[in-house]
Amino acid sequence: MIKLIREHLSTKIFIITVCLLITVGSAIYGMVALGMSRSYFLELDRSLSNQTEKMVLQLSNTSVQEIDGVKKMFALEHGISIVLKDSDEKVLGIYGDMEYSLAPGTDVEDILLGSGITESYSCKLTNGKTYWIQVFGNKEKVNIGLESLKRILPMLGAITFLAALAIAALYTKYITRSILKVSEVSKKMANLDFRVRYTEDRRDEIGILGENLNELSEKLESALDELKEKNTDLEKSIKLEQQLEQQQMAFFSAVSHELKTPITILKGQIQGMLLEVGGYKDRDRYLKRSFEVANSMENMVQEILYVSKIRTSGFELKLIDIPLHQLVENVIKEQEDMAIDRGLQFHIRIEESTWIRADEALFTKVISNVVGNAIKYTNEDGNIWVGVYKRGEEIIFWIENETESIDEKEIPKLCDAFYRIDKSRNKRTGGSGLGLYITKMILEQHQFPYCIENTEKGIKVEIRCYEPTRRLL
Template sequence: MKKYIKEHLGVKIFLLTAVLLLTVSGLAYGMVAFGVSKSYLAELDDSLDKSTQNLVSQLSEVSEQEMGTMLKMFALEYSLSITLMDENGKELQSFGQIEYKLDPKTDSEKSQISKGITKTYFVDRKEGSDYQILIFGTKQRTNAALDSLNRILPALIIIAFLISLIIAVFYSRYVTNPILVLSRASKKLADLDFQIQRPVNRSDEIGILGENLNRLAEGLEEALDELKEKNLLLQRDIMREKQMEQQQLDFFSAVSHELKTPVTVLKGQLQGMLYRVGGYKDRDKYLRRSYEVVNSMDDMIKEILSVARIKSSGFALSRVTIALDKIVQGVIHNLEDIAINKGLQLHIELLEQAGVTVDKALFEKVISNLIGNAIKYTPDNGSVWIRIFREGGNIIFSVENESENIPEAEIPQLFDAFYRRDKSRSRKTGGSGLGLYIVKMILELHGFAYQFYNTEHGVAIKIIFS
């Protein structure tokens, strides 16, 4: 029971209120019982004093016979007992409804005072002897009132108890209900449930507390949503970092694989020439082949360094506005001899003064790789189309060359590092396998869209400068 009371605020307030009300009721009853006696006697003293003073003034002028009649009437009118004494204090006669007898040894004044006598008055008569009168006011009325209160005391106790219980119930509910509502609201907050709109509709301190809880819930909900959003972004960043890390591991693994083959070839050729094994006795022939392998490795290392530089954390684009047609013309001029040696026809259609904002050095590499790949992988006596034009308000650069179509599922793989098709992208045709990979990196850094697709003549790639 004690534990239940200790754990429930409503029960504690109910019991405390009930005990308090019952205590106040008891005190009120005691004060009424005590106050009836005191107030009656005080009232009796005041009224008697005035009436008696008036009586005394009348007694001083009447005869002794009339004085006795007046004292008797006065005693009956005020329900008093009056003792008439001579000037020496000797009792002469008593008047009133209360009769008492005193022991000869008893002090009559003390005895009568104990029964309620209020005052002693002196009657100075104009003729004859002087007298004293003792006025005694009985407590009979006071005792009657107290007896009446005592008779109805059980009923008063029951009524006070029931009223106290009813008031305690309503008061405890009025006090504890909003607190219980706020307690449930705070529990929801602890469980991260923020749907507690206005828990109590009041304007006092409890209402202010409820409004503060409501605002706290809104603030926590916003903070939690923001935290979830940032956590989601963080998870995405972590996934992106993991992907980049995996890409780097894959890249270095591919680099190791790609370098291993030419190194092995070069090592075998040099060893054969040193030991003059078979055909390796013709040193000039295999020295030229070794030189070609070294050149191929040199090109690959340069491409790898370009990739590493672009991927470095401190790398930043140096954008300038250039005339795209001038860059394309310069690249075509550098590769023109290779195209002539293969008997290729170059169909060139360039929009003049095509200004684009790019990193000039990187974009020269993009144009060079795309045109170089088109020339390299076009069969002898084939055609290559190089164009710059406008489409939908954007400048478009495209390169198309005659070749066999590439399966659609294989096209995205062309931009992976060191990817080569079995036939047209083999090492016999040269190349590091990083050309299109670098092109993709540079275009993504600039934010330019690009498309690689099959055509009726072969394959084409276009860059959209938006």
């Protein structure tokens, strides 16, 4: 019970209200009982005073023989007792209720002293003597009223108790309904549920508190959503950072592996020449081979430095408007000799005035890598198709070469660092293994979509660029 009272506001208010109502009812009952006797006596004194004064005036014109009749009639009429005394305080007669209640041999003076005098008046009769008249009120009516109150006390108490319970229940429900609603809202807010709202229509302090809770709930919900969004972004950033770190570790591992092979070859050739072992006695021949290996290592180091430059956190693109049609034509001219040596034929379809917004040096590297790969992997005496055209707000560059199809599972790996389908890595197809990887990085920096796919003729690469006006948006 104590725990119930401590933990529930409605129980506290209900008990306090019942106690207050019972206390007030008891106080009212006591005041009625006390006030009844006091008000009766006051009224009795006032009435007797008026009537007695009239009787005294009447007695002044009455003889001694007629006085008894007048006093008896007056006492019976008003339900009081009258005592007549002479000037020496000697009792001459008693009239009214007191006259009939005296037992034989009773000391009248003791009775008078114990009863108390309501009023005392002096009266001079026609014989010239002065008499004292003492008037005593009757408490019987008051006693009857008090007895009646005592008899109805149990019923009155029961009614008061039930009324107190009913009133306390209604009052408690009215007072605590809004408070309990506020408590419910705050409890759900504590559990991070900010969808609940205070809906009571009140304009007092509790209503203001409910509105403040609604406003707080909205702000907390907004802050929580924002926090969740930032947390999601942070998780994505952490995940991306982890992926970049893994890619970096994989990249450096691949770099170590790629450099290890030519270094081992170069070391073996130089050692063989120094010791003049077998065929290594022909130094001119193996010096040329060593030079080719060193040159290959130099190209690879340059590509690695290029990758490192792009992946630097402070790296920024130098975007300008460049004519893509001229850039593609220049790259093809630079690598045309390599194509001629392998008997390859270029088929060029380039639209004029195809401008894009990009980093000129980096995008030149992209076109050079893609064209170089096409030349390197096209079949002997094969064909290469190159095109640039406008499609809506996009500028499309594509290149297709005659070669064997690639397994669909291998296509997503083509742009990985040091990945080459040709495992033999012979002189025709051997390279740093970073060309397409660098191409992918540059295109991602520019946010240019690209795709590599098999066709009926061979392999096709398509890059979607944006016009300068679209890029500026």
